Amino acid sequence: MSAQDKPQSSAATTAAPPAPPRGPGGGPGRGPGPMGMGMGMPVQKPMDFKGSLRRLAAVLRPERLNVVVLMVLGIGSVALTVLGPKLLGNATNVIFAGFVGSGLPANLTTEQAIEGLRQRGQDQQADLLSGVPGVVPGQGIDFTLLAQTLGWVVAAYLGAFLFGWLQARITTGVVQRTMRNLRDEVEAKLHRIPLSYVDAKQRGEILSRVTNDIDNVAQTTTQTLAQLVTAALTVVGVLGMMFWISPVLALVALVTVPLSVILTAQIAKRSQPQFVEQWAATGRLNAHIEESFTGHALVKVYGHQETTAEAFAKENGALYSSSFKAQFISGTIQPAMGFLANLNYVVVAVVGGLRVASGTLSLGDVQAFIQYSRQFTQPLTQVAAMMNLLQSGVASAERVFELLDAPEQSPDPAESQKVEPVRGRVAFEDVTFSYTPDRPLITGLNLVAEPGQTIAVVGPTGAGKTTLVNLLMRFYEVDGGRITLDGVDTRDMSRDDLRSSIGMVLQDTWLFKGTIEQNLRYGVADGVTVGEEEFLAATRATHVDPFVRTLPDGYDTVVDEEGSSVSAGEKQLLTLARAFLADPAILVLDEATSSVDTRTEVLVQEAMNRLRKDRTSFVIAHRLSTIRDADVILVMEHGDIVEQGSHDELLAADGAYARLYASQFAAPAVEEPAAT
Template sequence: MVSPASPSPTEPRGPGRRLLGLLRPHRPRIAVALLVGIGGITLNAFGPLLLGKATDLIVDGLLDGPGGASPGVTTGGVDFDAVGRVLLLLLVLYVAASLFMLAQGRLVASVVQRVVFDLRESAEEKLGRLPLRYFDRNPAGEVLSRTTNDVDNLQQTLQQTLAELITSVFSIITMLILMLVISPSLALIMLASVPVSGVLAAWISKRAQPRFAEQWAATGSMNAQVEEVYTGHSLIKGFGRREQAERRFDAHNEALFRAGAKAQFASGTIEPAMMFIANLGYVVVAVVGAWKVVSGALTLGDVQAFILYSRQFSQPIVQVASVAGRLQSGIASAARVFTLLDAEEQGPDPKHPVRPERVTGRVEFDRVGFRYSPETPLIEDLSLTVEPGSTVAIVGPTGAGKTTLGNLLMRFYEVDEGRILLDGTDIAAMTRDDLRAQFGLVLQDTWLFGGTIAENIAYGHAGATREEIVAAARATCADRFIRTLPDGYDTVLDDESSSVSAGEKQLITVARAFLAQPAVLVLDEATSSVDTRTEVLIQRAMNTLRAGRTSFVIAHRLSTIRDADVIVVMESGRIVERGTHDELIREQGAYARLHAARAHGSPRPAADGEQLVTGG
C-alpha cells in the first residue's frame, strides 16, 4: 500500500520524492530491468563499430585494387565474405538487443501497473476513511478526477519515462566511453554540450511544473461541473438553465484549454531546444572529423562510427530532457493524488471497543453540542431520551439540525460536546462497524447500485437467500410491483432504468432496510418526493419496518408523523417542543402553527419576533 505520510505534495520536490518511494518496494524487478536494459544497450552499442569495420573493409579493398592482400573471394579487391560476416554479426547483435529491450519493456510495464494498482487501492481505502465532512466540502467530480484522471496520467507518465530513464542514462555513459576510445578530442566537443543542455532543461522544467498543476486542477474543476450538470440535467432543462450551464462549461473548458496549452507549450520547448544544441555539436563533429580523415588521424570508418555514436549520444540527452518535461505532468497529478491521501481522516476506532450486551434500541442524547465550523454552533446542549421500540418524529425549519442528529447518531460526524448512548453505552466507545450494524437507513435520495433488484435488496444483509429477499419485499409492499416487471427480481437497475418509478425505488430501499433487521431506524424525508398514492404504500411499508424498533423519522409531511410516540420540534439546534401530536396541538406553539399552515396549504406570515416552523 502507499503511505500517505512524508513531504507535503504542495512542495515542488515533495511529490517527486514520494514517487520514488512508490517504486522502492519494486527495486529487485527494477534492478533486473536495468540489467536487461544495459545488456541491450551494450549489444546495440557495438553496431556503429561493426558498421565502421565493414566500411573500412570496403574502402581498403577498393584502394588496394584487384588481387590485394585481403583473402577470400574478391571483386575489385573488396572481400565480400569478410564484409558479409561483419554484417551477419551486426544483424545478430541487433536482434539480440531488440529482445533485451522487449524484456525490459515487459518488466517496466509490470512494475508500473503494480504501482498504480497499489495507488488505486490506497485511494479507495482512503475514501473509506475520510469523514463525511470531506465530501461535503469537495465536489464529487473533483474527487473522481483525482482518483481516475490523475492516477491514469501518473500511470502513463511512469510507463513512458521509467524505461527511457533506465536506458537513456546508461546509453549516454556507454556512447561517451566509446567516443573517447575512438577520439578523445571529438568526444570533448560532444561532452561540452551536456552542461548547456542540462541547465536549459532544468530551467524549462521548473517553469512547466506549475503549468501542469494548473492544467490538472482545471481538469478537476471541469469534471465537477460535468458531474453536476449530468446529475441535474432534468432540473437544468426544467428551469431553462441550459444556456447558463453551457456558459459555465465553456468557462471551465476555456480555463482548461489555456492551462493545457501553456503546460504543453512549456514542456514541448525542451525537445526542440535540446535538438538545436545537439545539431550544433553534430555539425562541429562532422567538420572536425572530416579534417582528421584528411590528415590521417582517423579512418573513414572511425569517423563514420563516431558520427553514429554522437547521434546516439545526443538522442538520449534529448530523451532525458523530454522525460523531464513529461515528468512535470505526472508530478502535478501525483501532487493532487497525494493531497487526497494526506487529507485528514476520521478518528480511529477505540483500541478497546465495547458494545451493549443486548441491543434493545434505547437511545439517549446527553447534553450534545455540535458545530460544522468552530465559530457557528448548530446544536447546543441537546438532551433527548428515546425508549426502545418508540417512534420519534423530528420537525423544524431548514438548518435546524434535524438531519445532523441522524448523522451524529450514526457517527458520520462526531459530537463536539456531550455524548450519545445506545443502551447505556457511549457510541464513541464502539467501533463504527458495530454501531452501524444496529441501524437501518432510508433516505430521501434513493441510492441503488447497478445490479438486479434482488441484489439491491440483499445489500442490507450479506448472504440473504431468495426466500428472505422475497419475504422482505412482501412485508414492505414491494413484491407486487416487482413481479409485474419483465424480469421480476432479476430486473437490472441502472441510471437509465425507466421501468421503475421514484416511489418504487424508495420501496426497494425500505425492503433493504427491513431485510437488515436493525434495532434502530433512521428515516430521513423518505416520502417527500413521491405522490400521495405512493406515499400511502411507502408509509404502510415503513409502519411494518418500524414495528418493534426504535425509529427516528425526519419528516416533511405531517401525515407521516401523526402517530409518532413523540414529536420533537427543533429550532436553531435546540428542542423547543416535544410531545404527541394532540398534546402539541393543544399547546398552540410552534408545532400547532406548522400544522395550521400545512392545513391551509401555505404558511402564514410570522408575527414580530416569531420564527415560523416549516417542515423542510
C-alpha cells in the first residue's frame, strides 16, 4: 500500500480508528528503526511550571466547595496540633514545679524562697526558680492538675486525628472525581482532534498521556493537595505560637528560612527539566513497547529481535538517565532541609537553655518551643520532599494539557444540511490536497460517480487511491475545490450525517474485544434493529456463517482486536459481513479481499457484487481481476487521474491500465530451461 494510501480501520462503519502514521512521501512518520519504532523523538523543552500549576489548580474549580471544607478541616487539625506542644509544656511545668517545690521549706512563699537564694549568693538558682510557674514551697507534684492537662493533650491530638482523617477522605473524593472528569475531557478531545494529529503521533505516546500521565497527576494531587494546605496553615500557626512564647527565639528560628527557600528554588530549577524529559521518555518507551508487542510476529519473521532489543535498551536507558537525574537532584532537597532543621534545632536548644537558666522562660515553654521549631521546619521539609513529586505531576499535567490544547477538526456548520434520502451521487470538483504543504499530492481532480455505479480505483503504490476515501469521509479536509454528495457540499453536512451513509471495508481489518455477534452488529446505526433472519442472511452471504458454526461458542465466541481466535481471512469475512449489516448508501471497499484465499475470493466477490447492487461503490484494488466488471475504472498516478473507462476500453487504449494489467498477468520474463 502506498505512503499516501493511508490505511484506516476495517470497521464497516464510518467510525474508523486512526491510521498509523505515514512513511516517506505521506507526511510525518514514526522515525527510524524497524517498523518505525519511534526513535529519534526530540527532547521536550522545559515547561512553564507556574502556568501549568495554575492550570492544574483550575481543574479543581468544580470542587471548590469541597476544597473550602478541606481548608476548614485543615485549620481545625492544625489548630489542635499546634495547641498540643503548649499543653505538653504546661504538663512539664506542673511536674517541674512539683519537683522544685518539694525541695523548698513549706513555711515560705515562692517570693521568700527566691529572696533567700539571692541573699545566699545563689542568683542563678533564684533566676531559675523565678521562671518556674506554679511553684508552691513544700508541695510536690499536683497529679490532679497533671491528669487534667494530659487529658487536654489527648483530646487535642485525638481531635487533630479526626479532622485529618476527614480531610484525607474528602481529598480522595475530590481528586478521583476531578481525574474522572479529566479523563472524560481527554476522551471527548480524542474524538474532536483531526486524523492528521493522530497520524503525527505514536499510539503508545498518546496512550501514555491518557493513562500514565493522568495517573501520575492523580497521585500527585492526592499526596500534595491536603498536605500543602496543612503545611501552609501549620507554618502560620506554629509561627504565631513561637512569637507568643518568645519573640527572640522565634527570630533565631527564622534565620534558616531564607536559606531553605533559596536552596529549594535552586534545586527545583535544575530538576524540573529532568522531570519533563522523564515523562517524555516514558511516552517514547511505551510507544516502542506497544509497537513491538503489536508487531511481535513481524519482528521475529524478519529477525529484528536484536534491533528491537537495542531500541528498547536505548529508550530504557534514556528513561533511566532522566529519571535518575530528576530524582537525584530533587532528592537532595530533603537532606539539605533536614540539615538546616537540625542546625536550627541546635541553636534553639542552646539559646532556650540559656533563657531557662536566666529565668526568662520556663522549662515547659522551652520544651514547647523546641517542639514548635520541629513543627515549623517539618512542613517546610515536607514541601521540599513533595517538590519532586509536584514537579513530576505538573510535568505530566502539561503533557495532558498539550493533548487537550491540540488543534481540533473544524466544527460542523451550525445549520448543517442533510441529504435524505441519499441517492449516492458523489462528485469531486477541482479537488486539491496535500498531506504536507511542500509536497502536493492531488491537484485539480474531477470525478463524478453516479448513483448505483461501481467506481474502481487502481494505480501504483503512492498514487493517492486511499486519499480519495479519506477526503470523501472528511478524515482530511480538501485544500481546494469541493466534494459533493447529491449536490450538497460535504463540508455543509455534519460528519455524522455524512459518514452514516457510507460503509467501509478496508484491507487493514479491525475487531474489538467482544463476541463475534457484537463485532458484526457494530456497524448497525443507533436506533436500527436488525432481526435474526436479516442477521443470518448477511453472514451467509459473506460466508461467515459456515466457519462460525464450527467454533465452540458460535457467534458468542470472544475475539480481541488482534483477532487471535480467527484467521486473517476469516477476519476479512467478518468485516464484510459487518458492511452487509450496516446497509450503507455508499460503499467503500479498499482491498477488501486481500486476506482471503482464491476460492473464498470468488465467493466473496459474488457477495460484494450483491452488496454493491443499487449502491454507489468505490473499489480500491491492486488485483485487477476483482474489478473487471466495474462501471468505471480510474487509473491514478501521482494524485491525478490519467485514464478512465471500462475494462475493455482501457485495455484497448493500451495505456497505463494496460501496463498494470500486463504486469499482473504476463508470462515470466525469463523462461526456465527445459529439464534434461
